[in-house]
Amino acid sequence: MAYPKINKVELSDTVKELLKSKDAIKVLATTDKHGEVHAVFKGSISVNDDGNITLIEVLESSQTNRNLTHAIWFNRHVSVLLKDSAGNSYQIKGIPYADHTVGPEYEEVYRNLTEKNPDADVAGYWEIIPDEVRLETFKERLQEEIETLPILGHADKDFIG
Amino acid sequence: MADTAELKLPNWRNEELSYNEILEKYPSVSPFVILKADILRRGFTLTEKAKEHFDDSIYINAINNSEKDFGAVITSESKAPVGLLLRDGTAIGCSTNQNEGIRDPYVIDYVDDKFVITDQGEQIEDVDFWRKPDYYGKLTSKGNPMETVLTARPRRLDVFSANKYCNFWGRGEGCKFCSLGPAARFYRNNPEAALADPDEIEEAVVEALKQKGRFTTICTTAGSITTGDKLFDDEVKMYSEIYTRIRRHFKGDELRFQYVASAFDKEQLIRLKEATGNIAFTTNLEVPTAELFEWICPGKAKDVGYEGWKQRLYDAVEVLGKGNVNTQIVAGADLVQPNGFKTENESVEAILKLTEELAQHDVGVVANVWGVVSTIIFKNFYPPSLEYYTKVFSGVNDIQQKYGILTYFDDYKRCGTHPSSDLLRD
Numbered sequence: 290m291a292y293p294k295i296n297k298v299e300l301s302d303t304v305k306e307l308l309k310s311k312d313a314i315k316v317l318a319t320t321d322k323h324g325e326v327h328a329v330f331k332g333s334i335s336v337n338d339d340g341n342i343t344l345i346e347v348l349e350s351s352q353t354n355r356n357l358t359h360a361i362w363f364n365r366h367v368s369v370l371l372k373d374s375a376g377n378s379y380q381i382k383g384i385p386y387a388d389h390t391v392g393p394e395y396e397e398v399y400r401n402l403t404e405k406n407p408d409a410d411v412a413g414y415w416e417i418i419p420d421e422v423r424l425e426t427f428k429e430r431l432q433e434e435i436e437t438l439p440i441l442g443h444a445d446k447d448f449i450g
Numbered sequence: 451m452a453d454t455a456e457l458k459l460p461n462w463r464n465e466e467l468s469y470n471e472i473l474e475k476y477p478s479v480s481p482f483v484i485l486k487a488d489i490l491r492r493g494f495t496l497t498e499k500a501k502e503h504f505d506d507s508i509y510i511n512a513i514n515n516s517e518k519d520f521g522a523v524i525t526s527e528s529k530a531p532v533g534l535l536l537r538d539g540t541a542i543g544c545s546t547n548q549n550e551g552i553r554d555p556y557v558i559d560y561v562d563d564k565f566v567i568t569d570q571g572e573q574i575e576d577v578d579f580w581r582k583p584d585y586y587g588k589l590t591s592k593g594n595p596m597e598t599v600l601t602a603r604p605r606r607l608d609v610f611s612a613n614k615y616c617n618f619w620g621r622g623e624g625c626k627f628c629s630l631g632p633a634a635r636f637y638r639n640n641p642e643a644a645l646a647d648p649d650e651i652e653e654a655v656v657e658a659l660k661q662k663g664r665f666t667t668i669c670t671t672a673g674s675i676t677t678g679d680k681l682f683d684d685e686v687k688m689y690s691e692i693y694t695r696i697r698r699h700f701k702g703d704e705l706r707f708q709y710v711a712s713a714f715d716k717e718q719l720i721r722l723k724e725a726t727g728n729i730a731f732t733t734n735l736e737v738p739t740a741e742l743f744e745w746i747c748p749g750k751a752k753d754v755g756y757e758g759w760k761q762r763l764y765d766a767v768e769v770l771g772k773g774n775v776n777t778q779i780v781a782g783a784d785l786v787q788p789n790g791f792k793t794e795n796e797s798v799e800a801i802l803k804l805t806e807e808l809a810q811h812d813v814g815v816v817a818n819v820w821g822v823v824s825t826i827i828f829k830n831f832y833p834p835s836l837e838y839y840t841k842v843f844s845g846v847n848d849i850q851q852k853y854g855i856l857t858y859f860d861d862y863k864r865c866g867t868h869p870s871s872d873l874l875r876d
């Protein structure tokens with residue numbers, strides 16, 4: 290069965306706000322069929338009313354579009370990285386649920402984009418179901434590692450001479 | 451129903467690998483494309499609940515679609531989608547009667563507020579239907595519904611009734627898998643009446659493209675016209691008459707038009723390109739060997755021949771460029787007896803050998819699932835196993851990718867008829 294085996298997580302309001310923010314830094318990381326990683330800045334990343342991540346892919350032949358296709362076909366994860374102006378960052382993992390290439394929603398996306406840039410096109414309006422969210426801010430991650438894996442790190446940190 | 455297949459295979463589930471078994475055996479082939487191939491092979495029906503929720507103000511209903519005039523799709527269902535759309539954008543163009551009754555069809559149900567594809571009660575996938583475009587229901591200046599001259603796929607416009615007659619059929623030499631036979635009998639004494647009105651097509655295209663973001667390309671196919679100063683000249687004239695009109699509404703010299711036509715010679719292709727600006731061209735070899743061509747496509751074999759047809763494909767690449775020319779193989783029709791291959795593997799090998807040979811000349815190949823209806827000469831046969839199709843489609847795609855023949859004009863988005871080129875996206 291091709292149905293994605295996925296335990297959807299609810300995104301917090303903070304993460305949703307960040308996904309919708311025009312000022313946040315947004316990166317999409319995918320892998321190709323050979324496992325090669327590919328990461329791109331993707332300002333169009335957002336969230337829809339169902340709590341799924343959405344993004345616009347403008348180039349049909351791009352590596353990102355190929356990798357997203359590979360991910361939807363074989364239930365592979367993709368990763369979205371977000372960072373706000375205060376330095377807070379999140380990683381959201383998920384599996385593509387749909388590549389919308391037709392229908393009223395798609396046409397709205399197409400109209401909005403081509404009004405701003407008549408040469409642009411919309412190869413796909415992708416929808417990704419999130420199944421993991423991690424706060425990736427350095428301070429939080431450091432504290433988490435110290436608490437859960439105290440063996441890691443250097444001995445001189447607690448050495449008092 | 452009037453035109454469904456006649457043969458039944460009651461034990462097919464015991465004799466063939468199932469969809470799930472194929473997914474396990476071929477884990478690197480898209481499950482969506484395999485599902486598409488199986489749906490094309492087995493057909494589908496709708497439960498009463500699905501029919502209730504099939505809203506033909508949103509979706510294209512097969513009975514309103516003029517593809518039926520081309521002889522391919524006729525259904526007596528009052529509500530029948532003309533095509534399906536999967537989550538990944540894969541389009542499946544088939545009516546409910548494609549290969550109907552040969553094997554058990556998939557069943558489309560309506561569960562938890564969505565349409566789902568099921569088989570023996572198991573939910574396989576979510577599914578949507580082909581949406582009705584804004585121009586459907588509008589009338590041409592001659593008072594005809596625009597969808598009778600121009601049909602819509604999810605993302606492509608089709609002029610599929612440009613000529614509902616084929617001279618090969620008129621001579622009793624039509625292709626044996628082709629469903630145009632009844633139309634040929636109808637138009638034999640008045641072939642002119644089978645030609646569409648270019649003005650109406652132009653009006654419909656102009657109206658259709660007002661819907662921003664819906665259509666990527668315009669494709670035309672028609673029955674062969676062998677007449678003219680030289681072979682196929684009148685067919686070239688027909689395409690020119692339609693597309694010089696349409697071209698007036700576009701800027702530039704490279705236009706997103708595709709012709710699925712007879713094997714025009716180089717001079718005709720240059721003439722057509724200059725007149726109409728078409729990017730893409732398809733002319734179909736249909737079967738993988740010269741011997742089968744002579745048996746299955748006698749008219750084409752007599753007028754052009756198998757090697758001649760190949761040469762015209764190579765010439766077309768010189769005119770239009772690599773990636774803009776391809777040919778279709780009707781996978782499975784070459785297994786029909788008494789003259790067809792005796793095993794599925796022989797057919798797979800022959801199709802891949804031909805694909806490799808054509809790839810060396812930069813010609814693309816697309817393969818489809820053969821649809822059997824009772825109006826074709828080969829009506830007493832059936833499309834082969836899902837494993838056969840999985841091998842053909844993935845093998846053809848592997849060769850296309852190896853040689854870098856990226857015939858995007860026939861991919862999942864623009865065409866959607868050929869599972870082999872649906873695999874081009876990965």
Ligand code: SF4
Binds near residue numbers: 617618623625628630
């Ligand atoms: S050339 Fe063959 S397939 Fe095409 S319309 Fe004529 S008979 Fe049918």
